Amino acid sequence: STQLNPRWAKGWARKAAAHLSLEELVEAEAAVRRALALEPQDKDFAKLRGQIEAAVKGGGGSSRADLVPSRRPLVGLTGQEEDKHVS
Numbered sequence: 001s002t003q004l005n006p007r008w009a010k011g012w013a014r015k016a017a018a019h020l021s022l023e024e025l026v027e028a029e030a031a032v033r034r035a036l037a038l039e040p041q042d043k044d045f046a047k048l049r050g051q052i053e054a055a056v057k058g059g060g061g062s063s064r065a066d067l068v069p070s071r072r073p074l075v076g077l078t079g080q081e082e083d084k085h086v087s
Contacts, residue, residue: 006034007038012032013031016029020048025055
């Protein structure tokens, strides 16, 4: 986890890939920048950055102006339980 080891470049890249798959492009860009700052020569990280840049140019996901991470309801919760867990 990047919280436990913020210098783990692969963790940042995995986080970027997860955000990309959720179309959370602002978050994906930030995470891949961290990965590349730690390991600038990593070709896989550079490829991931290219995929994120292509998604940004394609207009998918959140824009740069949208800095608030998206909130999704927790799956499997209903009624009052959901109200306790989703802000």
